[in-house]
Amino acid sequence: MAKIDNLNETEQDILEIIKTVPDPEVSVNIVDLGLIYEVEHFEEDNKINIKMTLSARGCPVGDTILQHVQTVVSNMYPGYYVDVELVWEPTWTPELITEDGRAELDGGF
Amino acid sequence: MQAGLSTKNAPSPSVVLPHYAYGAVAFIVAAILLFFTADDIALSYMTPKVLSIIHVLILGWITMIIFGALYQLIPVVMELKLFSEKLAMASFITLGLGTPMMAVSFWYDFISSTYLMMTGGGLVILSVIMFAINTIASAMKSEIKTIENRFIITSIFWLILTVLLGLSIVLFPQILAYGSFQIHIHLGIIGWFMMLVVGVASTLMPMFFIAHQLNKKCLQRAYILINGGLVILVATMFFDLSSYVKIGAGFFILVGFIMFIKYNFGAYKKRLRKKLDIGMKLSVLAFILLIITLISGFLSVFGGMIDSSLLTKLNLVYGTSLIYGFLTALILGQMYKTLPFIVWLKIYQDKVGKFKTPLPADMHSQEAADAHYFFFIGGFALLIFGIVLSEAILIQASAGFMLLTALLYGYNTFIILNHKEKLKPLTLPKLRPRVAAKKK
Incomplete structure (x- = not known):
C-alpha cells in the first residue's frame, strides 16, 4: 500500500506528473488539493495503480480529471497499464489540502 | 462507470446551450421593454406593459435558463x-x-383570450408539462434522496399548479376571483422559483465555495416551514380567511428562507476560497438582495392594515427585488459557474493530458463581467428608488444600466458559446531516468 507520504522514487515521479493535472474549477493541482490517496508502481507487472477521490460527489468535471490523470501517466510510462480508481472512502476533507494548495486557493484570483 | 461521477451522464451540449443563448437575448429585450414601461411601473404591477415585461423576465429569462x-x-x-x-x-x-x-x-391586449395568448399560453404549458415529465421521471430513477433533491421535485409540483391556474385565469376570468390571481403569483414565486432555487443553490453554493460539514437541519426546517407556510397562505387567499392567518403563514415562509440563508451563509463562512470570482460575487450579491425581498414580502402580508398606495409600492419592491434582484443576480453569477464548464467539456474533454488547455475561467472577458457587476448594482438601486419615489425618470435610467448589464452579459455568453479551441504544447516535469516497461 503506497500512501502518498510513503512513496519510492518512481512513485514520487508519478506523483510529480500528476501534479500537472489541475482541478479546472479552482485551477489548483489535484495533488495539492489532497485528491490523490495512493500511488503504486509494479515494475514486474508493468502496472501503475492510482487511487484518488473528488472534493464532491457528482463533480461536473470529475471523470475528465480522472481521464487527465490516466493520460499524462500513460504518456510518461508507455507500455504500462495505468489504473485510476475513484474512491469515496476516506471522505475528502479540506484538511487534506497541502500548504501550497491553500496558498494557491487564497491567491488564485 | 464509477459511482459519483456525472460527466458521462451529462446531456448533449446542443440541448443545454440554446437555453443560455435564448435567456441572454430575453434579458436584453426585457431591459429595452423596461425603458418603455417606466411610467406604468411607477404606478402599479397590474398593467399590460408590466405584465408583458414580467413574463419576458420570468419565462424567457429566468425559466429558460433554469430549464x-x-x-x-x-x-x-x-x-x-x-x-x-x-x-x-x-x-x-x-x-x-x-x-x-x-x-x-399582454402588451397590446392585457389579460384577454386573444389567439396569440391562447397559442402562446398553450405552448408554455406544453413546455412545462414536458419539463415536469422529464425531471420527475429522472428523479424517480435516482437513488440519491437528499433534501436538496426534495426541494427540486416539490418545486415542479408547484410549477404545474401555477401554470394550470394561470391558464384558468385567462380562460375563465369571470368565474375566478381576484384571489386566484394572487394565488397564481405566490405559487409561481414561492412554490416554483424559490423552492427550486433553494434546492439548486444549496447544492451548488457549498460545492463552489468548497465548503464541507454543513448542518443540513437548516434545510430540513426550511422545507417544512416554506411548504407549510405556502399551503396556509394559498388556503387563506382561496377561502378569504383572517389576515392573522395570512401573517402567520408569511412568518413561517420568512423563517424558512432565513434557514436557507443561514445554511448558505455557513457555506460562505467555511469556504476555502477566500477571494470570490465574479460568479460567486454575483451569487453572494443575490443573497443580499434576497433580504430586501423577504422584508418587503413579509410586510406585504399585512395587506389590509397598510395604506393602499404603500401596499402597491411594497408589492412592487417585493416582486422587483425578487425577479430583477435575487433571481437575476443568481442567474448572472451561476452562468459563469456553469456555462464555461459545459463548453469547456465539449471542446477539451478529449484533449486533457495531451495538450495544455485553457481553464473554464479563461473563456470570458473579465473586464465585461466586472463592468456589468457594477452596472447591475446601479440599475437595481435606481429601479427600487424609482418605484419607491414613483419617479419614471429613475426607472428609465435604471433601464439604461440594465441594458448595459444585459449587453455585456450577452457578450460574455456569446464568446463562451463561440469559444474556439486553443491548445498549447504540454510541459511535463523532468524526471530521473528510468527503465522502460518490460515486454511481456
Whole structure:
C-alpha cells in the first residue's frame, strides 16, 4: 500500500506528473488539493495503480480529471497499464489540502 | 462507470446551450421593454406593459435558463442520465415560441383570450408539462434522496399548479376571483422559483465555495416551514380567511428562507476560497438582495392594515427585488459557474493530458463581467428608488444600466458559446531516468 507520504522514487515521479493535472474549477493541482490517496508502481507487472477521490460527489468535471490523470501517466510510462480508481472512502476533507494548495486557493484570483 | 461521477451522464451540449443563448437575448429585450414601461411601473404591477415585461423576465429569462441549467444539473445532483433529451429539446422550442406570443398579447391586449395568448399560453404549458415529465421521471430513477433533491421535485409540483391556474385565469376570468390571481403569483414565486432555487443553490453554493460539514437541519426546517407556510397562505387567499392567518403563514415562509440563508451563509463562512470570482460575487450579491425581498414580502402580508398606495409600492419592491434582484443576480453569477464548464467539456474533454488547455475561467472577458457587476448594482438601486419615489425618470435610467448589464452579459455568453479551441504544447516535469516497461 503506497500512501502518498510513503512513496519510492518512481512513485514520487508519478506523483510529480500528476501534479500537472489541475482541478479546472479552482485551477489548483489535484495533488495539492489532497485528491490523490495512493500511488503504486509494479515494475514486474508493468502496472501503475492510482487511487484518488473528488472534493464532491457528482463533480461536473470529475471523470475528465480522472481521464487527465490516466493520460499524462500513460504518456510518461508507455507500455504500462495505468489504473485510476475513484474512491469515496476516506471522505475528502479540506484538511487534506497541502500548504501550497491553500496558498494557491487564497491567491488564485 | 464509477459511482459519483456525472460527466458521462451529462446531456448533449446542443440541448443545454440554446437555453443560455435564448435567456441572454430575453434579458436584453426585457431591459429595452423596461425603458418603455417606466411610467406604468411607477404606478402599479397590474398593467399590460408590466405584465408583458414580467413574463419576458420570468419565462424567457429566468425559466429558460433554469430549464437549461437543470437539464445539465440533474445528472450532477441525481447521479443519472436525463430521462429524455428529445423531450428537453421540445420543451425548449415550445417555451421559446410561447413566451414572445404571450408577451406581445399582454402588451397590446392585457389579460384577454386573444389567439396569440391562447397559442402562446398553450405552448408554455406544453413546455412545462414536458419539463415536469422529464425531471420527475429522472428523479424517480435516482437513488440519491437528499433534501436538496426534495426541494427540486416539490418545486415542479408547484410549477404545474401555477401554470394550470394561470391558464384558468385567462380562460375563465369571470368565474375566478381576484384571489386566484394572487394565488397564481405566490405559487409561481414561492412554490416554483424559490423552492427550486433553494434546492439548486444549496447544492451548488457549498460545492463552489468548497465548503464541507454543513448542518443540513437548516434545510430540513426550511422545507417544512416554506411548504407549510405556502399551503396556509394559498388556503387563506382561496377561502378569504383572517389576515392573522395570512401573517402567520408569511412568518413561517420568512423563517424558512432565513434557514436557507443561514445554511448558505455557513457555506460562505467555511469556504476555502477566500477571494470570490465574479460568479460567486454575483451569487453572494443575490443573497443580499434576497433580504430586501423577504422584508418587503413579509410586510406585504399585512395587506389590509397598510395604506393602499404603500401596499402597491411594497408589492412592487417585493416582486422587483425578487425577479430583477435575487433571481437575476443568481442567474448572472451561476452562468459563469456553469456555462464555461459545459463548453469547456465539449471542446477539451478529449484533449486533457495531451495538450495544455485553457481553464473554464479563461473563456470570458473579465473586464465585461466586472463592468456589468457594477452596472447591475446601479440599475437595481435606481429601479427600487424609482418605484419607491414613483419617479419614471429613475426607472428609465435604471433601464439604461440594465441594458448595459444585459449587453455585456450577452457578450460574455456569446464568446463562451463561440469559444474556439486553443491548445498549447504540454510541459511535463523532468524526471530521473528510468527503465522502460518490460515486454511481456
